Amino acid sequence: MRTVAQRAGVSSATVSxxxxxxxxxxxxxxxxxxxxxxxxNFIPNPIATTLKYGRxxxxxxxxxxxxNPFYPEFLLNFEEAxxxxxxxxxxxxxQSNEPKLVNSVxxxxxxxxxxxxxxxxxxxxxxxEPLLDRQxxxxxxxxxxxxxxxxxVAIDFDEGYRQAxxxxxxxxxxxIGFIGGNVGIHTSAVRLEAxxxxxxxxxxxxxxxxxxxxxYRVSGGDAAMASILMEPRRPTAVVTAxxxxxxxxxxxxxxxxxxxxxxxxxxxxxxxQMGDAVYPPLTSIAVSPRDLAQACLRALDHSxxxxxxxxLLLKVRCTLLVRSSTNxxxxxx
Amino acid sequence: MRTVAQRAGVSSATVSxxxxxxxxxxxxxxxxxxxxxxxxNFIPNPIATTLKYGRxxxxxxxxxxxxNPFYPEFLLNFEEAxxxxxxxxxxxxxQSNEPKLVNSVxxxxxxxxxxxxxxxxxxxxxxxEPLLDRQxxxxxxxxxxxxxxxxxVAIDFDEGYRQAxxxxxxxxxxxIGFIGGNVGIHTSAVRLEAxxxxxxxxxxxxxxxxxxxxxYRVSGGDAAMASILMEPRRPTAVVTAxxxxxxxxxxxxxxxxxxxxxxxxxxxxxxxQMGDAVYPPLTSIAVSPRDLAQACLRALDHSxxxxxxxxLLLKVRCTLLVRSSTNxxxxxx
DNA sequence: ATGAAAGCGCTAACAA
DNA sequence: TTGTTAGCGCTTTCAT
Numbered sequence: 001m002r003t004v005a006q007r008a009g010v011s012s013a014t015v016s017x018x019x020x021x022x023x024x025x026x027x028x029x030x031x032x033x034x035x036x037x038x039x040x041n042f043i044p045n046p047i048a049t050t051l052k053y054g055r056x057x058x059x060x061x062x063x064x065x066x067x068n069p070f071y072p073e074f075l076l077n078f079e080e081a082x083x084x085x086x087x088x089x090x091x092x093x094x095q096s097n098e099p100k101l102v103n104s105v106x107x108x109x110x111x112x113x114x115x116x117x118x119x120x121x122x123x124x125x126x127x128x129e130p131l132l133d134r135q136x137x138x139x140x141x142x143x144x145x146x147x148x149x150x151x152x153v154a155i156d157f158d159e160g161y162r163q164a165x166x167x168x169x170x171x172x173x174x175x176i177g178f179i180g181g182n183v184g185i186h187t188s189a190v191r192l193e194a195x196x197x198x199x200x201x202x203x204x205x206x207x208x209x210x211x212x213x214x215x216y217r218v219s220g221g222d223a224a225m226a227s228i229l230m231e232p233r234r235p236t237a238v239v240t241a242x243x244x245x246x247x248x249x250x251x252x253x254x255x256x257x258x259x260x261x262x263x264x265x266x267x268x269x270x271x272x273q274m275g276d277a278v279y280p281p282l283t284s285i286a287v288s289p290r291d292l293a294q295a296c297l298r299a300l301d302h303s304x305x306x307x308x309x310x311x312l313l314l315k316v317r318c319t320l321l322v323r324s325s326t327n328x329x330x331x332x333x
Numbered sequence: 334m335r336t337v338a339q340r341a342g343v344s345s346a347t348v349s350x351x352x353x354x355x356x357x358x359x360x361x362x363x364x365x366x367x368x369x370x371x372x373x374n375f376i377p378n379p380i381a382t383t384l385k386y387g388r389x390x391x392x393x394x395x396x397x398x399x400x401n402p403f404y405p406e407f408l409l410n411f412e413e414a415x416x417x418x419x420x421x422x423x424x425x426x427x428q429s430n431e432p433k434l435v436n437s438v439x440x441x442x443x444x445x446x447x448x449x450x451x452x453x454x455x456x457x458x459x460x461x462e463p464l465l466d467r468q469x470x471x472x473x474x475x476x477x478x479x480x481x482x483x484x485x486v487a488i489d490f491d492e493g494y495r496q497a498x499x500x501x502x503x504x505x506x507x508x509i510g511f512i513g514g515n516v517g518i519h520t521s522a523v524r525l526e527a528x529x530x531x532x533x534x535x536x537x538x539x540x541x542x543x544x545x546x547x548x549y550r551v552s553g554g555d556a557a558m559a560s561i562l563m564e565p566r567r568p569t570a571v572v573t574a575x576x577x578x579x580x581x582x583x584x585x586x587x588x589x590x591x592x593x594x595x596x597x598x599x600x601x602x603x604x605x606q607m608g609d610a611v612y613p614p615l616t617s618i619a620v621s622p623r624d625l626a627q628a629c630l631r632a633l634d635h636s637x638x639x640x641x642x643x644x645l646l647l648k649v650r651c652t653l654l655v656r657s658s659t660n661x662x663x664x665x666x
Numbered sequence: 667a668t669g670a671a672a673g674c675g676c677t678a679a680c681a682a
Numbered sequence: 683t684t685g686t687t688a689g690c691g692c693t694t695t696c697a698t
Contacts, residue, residue, distance in 0.1 A: 001675060001676070002675085010684075010685085011684065011685045011686075012675085012676080012677095012685090013676095013677075013678085013684075013685060013686075013687095014683090014684060014685075016675095016676065016677055016678095017677090017683095017684090020677085024683065024684085025683070025684080026683060026684090029683080029684085041463075043439060043442050043443055043463070044443065044675085044676085045384075045443065045445070045674090045675055045676075046443055046444070046675095046676090047380055047383050047384050047389070047444070047445060047674090047675075047676090048384055048674075048675035048676040048677085048690085049675080049676055049677075049690095050380050050690090051378075051380050051381055051384050051674090051675080051676080051689095051690050051691065051692090052675085052676060052677065052678095052689075052690045053676095053677085053690075054690080056380070065409070066405040066406070066408060066409045067405075067406075067409075067606060069402060069405070069607070071405070072399040072400075072402070072404070072405040072408075073399070073400075075399060075405075076398070076399045076400075076426060079424060079425075079426055080426070083425075083436070083440075088423065088440065088444065089423075089424055090421065090422075091412060091422055091424055092412075092416075093409060093412055093413070103416070106376060107416075107421065109376050110376055110377065110378065110379055111379070111380070111421065112378070112380060130374075130376075218609060218610040244610065247610040247611070248610070250612065251610065251611075251612045251614075254612035254613075255612070273400060274402070274607060274610075276551060277551040277577065277580040277581070277584065277607075277611065278580070278584075278610065278611050278612070279583065279584045279587035279588070279611070279612065280587075281584075334691060334692070335691085343668075343669085344668065344669045344670075345669090345691085345692080345693095346668070346669060346670080346671095346692095346693080346694080347667085347668060347669075349691095349692065349693055349694085350667095350668090350693090352692095353693085357667065357668085358667070358668085359667060359668090362667080362668085377691085377692080378690090378691055378692075379692090380690090380691080380692090381674085381690075381691035381692040381693085382674095382691085382692055382693075383674090383692095384673095384674045384675065384676090384690090384691085384692080385673075385674045385691090385692060385693065385694095386674075386692095386693085387674080
């Protein structure tokens, strides 16, 4: 920058003003400086600014893992939104393990991020305290809790599962099973409860015997579906806690020679693109990763603007993405 | 840090020395300072160091998109390797679009990254010149070209496709089809050629009529397989340019009621975890994302150490991951 | 063994 | 309208 100033015969302050579009510069000088800037294809060093002001124009994202395609999809949208608003992304994965979470938080603090999206579903709140202490806004997902400096974006599971059950009901299904997430995890309970409410509000019987737990992964869905198939009175449709679980369920059904969707309908949750790659393409309750990313940013902005006010509690809607894994219930009612 | 120095009754220089484990500090003083450090749970500000030395301890990663699960898998491993060596990751996605690439490169320069992995397969070399100009090491993938400051990590397609063809031959397959990537892209030609060589070296006939192009995505694989099925003399096995293509092929086969693997074997490329989620689980030529990440780091390190020497040309091996989409060729020889 | 001080690049307050 | 200067936090000579 000094080089530019010298070449242009002005001070570095003037150069800075030109770069930041300060109006207090004679247009003539500004033009001249701009030419030199181009000439040397000067690229500013935002790190100096970060040092000066403690703001890095970077947002942190803490993610449990990337094996579930929903996370990359979210990541992509989040990154796009950030680039649009001239921010950077600092990514940390935790493998759902507490020490790595603590370390990730430390990295976020070190890099002076302006805010953090914490997607680790279960964790000790103490792990993120260093952020709150330093007034770094955070936003959590599906925790439904807010406090000063901390907002939350919740997915509207109720609405989502209600639509799924309604769709199945319209197709004539009455016996509907559910494969949930790991037991003991908050979001698993929330999803199951949303499914139950969906059944009740559709006037269908919620049958405990058709409920299984999975692990949000393919293997858990496979095992759970295999177990459901042992039931004397099988369901005609199964709804799952996420798409990977549904993939596992589909795999188990294939392995048992059961046709989807003619003999059994399956509905996943997340609406990942990969749902289109399996056979049959998976009907799923879709969460728009774009909406989610934008809600996170909104909550973060709010906390940055009003550090002392309670963080935002936002909700993201779901839409039923009907592909090909659902069809009329078989007649053997 | 000043606070720490005051509290400890020493100078900030001493604190710095303690933090960096300089031996030139009396153990007694060091111990004392360390206690204060803990007390105030001091977190250093690496940004100051970056400003001072122009090194950020950050590596950049430029990726075309995240829709192909191979990229997230690579990203995960790369991030892990970086965290282990106390580095950060700066991620940029380009959607295979040149202006975004240029912008990504600019971001990398601004953040003073210590090196960049460029995974955009096709691009104008001029786009990365700002990096080379500033002596920032880069490593490309599958370009097989190196120069000072720029290395390359190539996947050993020859070896991979050789194994795949060999495996099929042992299962009695003779007529083997291939679904490649987009035409006109360098890596597509390389993959096709590797497949051809594999066929020849196995003593099998490479038949142009069984070759199709895809687009590295599910839809392309689906369409290509549908086209292959129109051939009067169908192949008994199909090898693809990547796993997504194979997923599409599988989907088309399902839709046509053709059993895999009893009537047709399919082999993908990449070995993504998701290959286990489809039915039947996909046999694939696997590239270890971990090996790839480490090779990239190694090439980057080399260029950092020897800026004037030509960058490393590394090769990453493939291993055949046999799952369930391959079986003995049907008898209708 | 420790301290003082310079300097990395930038911007805002203040001066001219 | 433009220039001068201080200071963000750190490391590293150079002194002591």
